[in-house]
Amino acid sequence: MNVRQSHWPRLNRKSGDPKLAVALYFHQKTFLSRTFTFKVNRELGQWENTSTIYPYLSPEQKEKLLDNFKVAVQIPTVSFSESDQNITALQEFDLLLRRVFPKVFSSSLVRHEVVGNYSHLFTVAGADAGLEPYMLLAHIDVVPANEADGWDAPPFSAQEIDGFIYGRGTIDNKQSVMGILQALEYLLERGYTPRRTFYIGLGHDEEINGEEGAVKIVNLLKSRGVKLLYVLDEGLTIMDGVVDGLNEPAALIGVSEKGQTTVKLSVSTPPGHSSMPPRESSIGILASAVARLEKNRMPNLFGHGPERATFEHLAHKFGWSYRMIMSNLWLFSSLLSSVLEGQPDTNAFVRTTTAVTMFNSGVKINVMPAYAEAFVNFRIHSSQTVQEVLNLIESTVSDKRVKVEFINGFDPLPISSYEDDTFGYQIIKKSVQDIFPQVTVTPGICVANTDSRHYTQLSPDIYRFAPSWYKPGDSARFHGVNERISIQNYEEIVLFYFQLMQNSDVRNLPTLRS
Numbered sequence: 001m002n003v004r005q006s007h008w009p010r011l012n013r014k015s016g017d018p019k020l021a022v023a024l025y026f027h028q029k030t031f032l033s034r035t036f037t038f039k040v041n042r043e044l045g046q047w048e049n050t051s052t053i054y055p056y057l058s059p060e061q062k063e064k065l066l067d068n069f070k071v072a073v074q075i076p077t078v079s080f081s082e083s084d085q086n087i088t089a090l091q092e093f094d095l096l097l098r099r100v101f102p103k104v105f106s107s108s109l110v111r112h113e114v115v116g117n118y119s120h121l122f123t124v125a126g127a128d129a130g131l132e133p134y135m136l137l138a139h140i141d142v143v144p145a146n147e148a149d150g151w152d153a154p155p156f157s158a159q160e161i162d163g164f165i166y167g168r169g170t171i172d173n174k175q176s177v178m179g180i181l182q183a184l185e186y187l188l189e190r191g192y193t194p195r196r197t198f199y200i201g202l203g204h205d206e207e208i209n210g211e212e213g214a215v216k217i218v219n220l221l222k223s224r225g226v227k228l229l230y231v232l233d234e235g236l237t238i239m240d241g242v243v244d245g246l247n248e249p250a251a252l253i254g255v256s257e258k259g260q261t262t263v264k265l266s267v268s269t270p271p272g273h274s275s276m277p278p279r280e281s282s283i284g285i286l287a288s289a290v291a292r293l294e295k296n297r298m299p300n301l302f303g304h305g306p307e308r309a310t311f312e313h314l315a316h317k318f319g320w321s322y323r324m325i326m327s328n329l330w331l332f333s334s335l336l337s338s339v340l341e342g343q344p345d346t347n348a349f350v351r352t353t354t355a356v357t358m359f360n361s362g363v364k365i366n367v368m369p370a371y372a373e374a375f376v377n378f379r380i381h382s383s384q385t386v387q388e389v390l391n392l393i394e395s396t397v398s399d400k401r402v403k404v405e406f407i408n409g410f411d412p413l414p415i416s417s418y419e420d421d422t423f424g425y426q427i428i429k430k431s432v433q434d435i436f437p438q439v440t441v442t443p444g445i446c447v448a449n450t451d452s453r454h455y456t457q458l459s460p461d462i463y464r465f466a467p468s469w470y471k472p473g474d475s476a477r478f479h480g481v482n483e484r485i486s487i488q489n490y491e492e493i494v495l496f497y498f499q500l501m502q503n504s505d506v507r508n509l510p511t512l513r514s
């Protein structure tokens with residue numbers, strides 16, 4: 001999320017954005033007396049004290065957890081495609097977990113099951129069977145990485161540079177896999193017995209849709225009649241310094257995630273000699289169609305999904321000028337949305353995105369190609385459906401020579417509750433505040449997809465968040481080059497899960513202060 005200075009109009013400068021100046025003038029003239037509408041959460045009262053084990057890591061523990069994490073990153077658990085995964089690496093990863101988390105694998109409180117050959121389900125038995133269980137998710141597999149793309153360190157080296165560990169999976173998502181189990185290992189070492197039962201699900205094929213991992217874990221839990229109070233998976237992060245005007249870091253808890261669809265566009269034309277080409281080749285026809293899709297973006301729908309709540313919750317953290325915009329979205333939402341669409345990550349917040357990810361054609365330099373195909377991946381805004389997006393694709397392509405085929409897709413996920421009395425959301429929020437007291441917590445929309453989308457029948461309250469710091473430039477590290485995490489951040493992540501497990505043991509949330 002890089003809303004950099006140049007994209008945010010400076011309200012206190014004469015040279016500010018003219019659109020904004022007009023809007024502000026209009027607002028000040030006409031609506032000065034209007035009360036701000038931004039929402040300030042009421043603070044919860046006294047928390048039941050269950051966190052009896054202080055979140056602390058000794059120097060020896062810090063050294064050990066880092067060693068464990070590095071080895072996890074060094075195992076190349078790559079999902080190349082739905083039919084191609086590095087099975088040897090997945091087997092090696094299984095052995096690693098058993099070796100470095102001896103308490104987890106030997107405790108009488110923990111039941112461990114392998115699901116779908118390489119995924120893991122842990123059931124940690126709580127002392128009070130009357131309390132509804134919750135579940136933590138993460139995934140073991142990673143997307144491919146090629147050092148030649150410009151990595152500063154080999155992507156499976158876990159090399160340390162300036163306090164950061166570099167490697168594929170360091171923020172997606174081995175920091176959660178190892179962080180969750182490391183936290184449990186340390187809690188068990190210190191004699192912890194949970195009050196509330198919880199599950200840990202580690203999928204091995206999230207990057208290729210989770211059919212063998214998450215789906216099978218869900219089916220197993222369903223067959224046992226399990227219902228979950230809340231689910232926490234990977235997703236949004238702690239945003240820091242990437243929204244101009246917001247001077248404090250903000251933890252965005254994904255209360256939903258976007259839908260997705262992929263279409264294949266293809267063109268067939270007669271092959272022939274390249275010395276006598278037709279006016280248009282199959283490649284040219286297809287390229288024009290793809291260019292039309294990229295040029296005519298899906299509509300900006302800012303304000304029609306949970307992204308609106310993000311800004312309403314953050315409004316009071318901005319300076320007065322920004323606050324005026326955020327807290328009066330009824331007037332300024334088009335201004336704000338046009339700013340947000342200027343950067344790839346914030347743009348993903350406000351619309352269905354269009355990504356041309358594969359393009360294949362041609363067999364020889366002097367042969368006209370008989371066939372060209374492209375795959376386009378769309379991430380669907382909360383207020384749209386797959387069908388609506390398909391209709392827009394058809395009308396934008398609008399060329400009978402281009403065949404448009406639906407490959408797969410699903411609608412945006414339901415929106416989980418983030419109210420003051422919502423157990424899961426408030427427990428996650430408190431755990432963030434325990435470990436990151438300087439951070440504001442707010443709901444958000446996860447722009448990518450996660451294994452948690454398979455869990456909707458087990459719980460209405462599904463959250464997507466891992467407390468990795470996301471700073472300017474970090475968006476390019478997800479599935480990109482130089483994926484990395486700071487050593488300090490990894491320690492914080494272990495402590496976050498350590499706290500989350502203990503905080504989840506409260507029977508009820510504290511009552512609201514009036």
Ligand SMILES: CCCCCCCC/C=C\CCCCCCCC(=O)NCC(=O)O
Nearest residue numbers: 001207235236237345346349447448449450
């Ligand atoms: C004002 C807030 C604007 C926020 C803009 C969005 C910031 C995005 C931050 C983090 C994104 C990280 C996504 C991590 C989950 C990755 C899951 C994944 O790769 N799934 C597979 C897939 O979606 O294909």
Ligand SMILES: [Zn+2]
Nearest residue numbers: 139172173234
């Ligand atoms: Zn992921």
Ligand SMILES: [Zn+2]
Nearest residue numbers: 143172207479
């Ligand atoms: Zn990923």
